[in-house]
Amino acid sequence: MRLLVVEDDPDLNRQLKAGLEEVGYVVDTAFDGEEGHHLGDTEPYDAVVLDLGLPVLDGLSVLERWRRDGRLMPVLILTARDRWSDKVAGIDAGADDYVAKPFHMEEVVARLRALVRRAAGHASNEITAGDVRLDVRAGKVTRDGMTVKLTSHEFRLLSYLMHHKGRVVSRTELIEHLYDQDFDRDSNTIEVFVGRLRKKVDSELIETVRGLGYRIAVSDDGPR
Numbered sequence: 437m438r439l440l441v442v443e444d445d446p447d448l449n450r451q452l453k454a455g456l457e458e459v460g461y462v463v464d465t466a467f468d469g470e471e472g473h474h475l476g477d478t479e480p481y482d483a484v485v486l487d488l489g490l491p492v493l494d495g496l497s498v499l500e501r502w503r504r505d506g507r508l509m510p511v512l513i514l515t516a517r518d519r520w521s522d523k524v525a526g527i528d529a530g531a532d533d534y535v536a537k538p539f540h541m542e543e544v545v546a547r548l549r550a551l552v553r554r555a556a557g558h559a560s561n562e563i564t565a566g567d568v569r570l571d572v573r574a575g576k577v578t579r580d581g582m583t584v585k586l587t588s589h590e591f592r593l594l595s596y597l598m599h600h601k602g603r604v605v606s607r608t609e610l611i612e613h614l615y616d617q618d619f620d621r622d623s624n625t626i627e628v629f630v631g632r633l634r635k636k637v638d639s640e641l642i643e644t645v646r647g648l649g650y651r652i653a654v655s656d657d658g659p660r
């Protein structure tokens with residue numbers, strides 16, 4: 437899952453990026469409203485953390501422009517503790533949730549996790565496909581009740597496919613959502629990691645849809 441953090445305070449920006457990367461997200465950052473707006477307008481993010489008080493272009497205007505232009509990614513706004521009117525204005529402008537400053541990283545993480553899974557249509561932190569169960573909060577995968585050990589990258593890939601199970605996900609989409617801006621997009625890395633997941637988790641979990649991408653079949657109960 438790839439996130440955008442728009443925050444002009446360098447320490448806070450760094451802290452958010454580090455905290456979100458630590459729990460497995462890929463994070464791009466912007467330090468003013470114009471840069472943030474441009475990234476959110478051109479890159480496909482799974483969610484955005486948006487400060488409201490930003491130089492060049494304020495956060496509320498950034499959000500309004502995205503929504504006006506049909507950019508639908510979940511947006512979590514950062515507001516000042518005592519400015520209730522900011523929260524109302526932010527929600528009205530199209531924010532999905534807010535966190536007041538100063539915040540605990542755990543709260544930002546929990547709210548983002550909920551936004552990302554709800555945007556993908558999941559009400560709970562556990563997503564299942566056959567006997568494979570992915571716990572988004574714990575960052576854990578089990579098959580038939582047994583823990584499957586995955587690297588953080590393998591987990592990210594499986595998590596994205598599980599969030600979007602039942603749908604064909606192209607390699608381009610995976611690359612866009614699993615790597616930051618600087619990644620070499622011609623690489624065959626995705627295929628390699630899908631191969632590893634098949635080996636480690638289940639050989640039939642991830643289906644290759646020739647010429648289109650990959651799909652995890654929808655089947656919540658019983659064997660596939």
Ligand code: CA
Nearest residue numbers: 444487489490
């Ligand atoms: Ca600020």
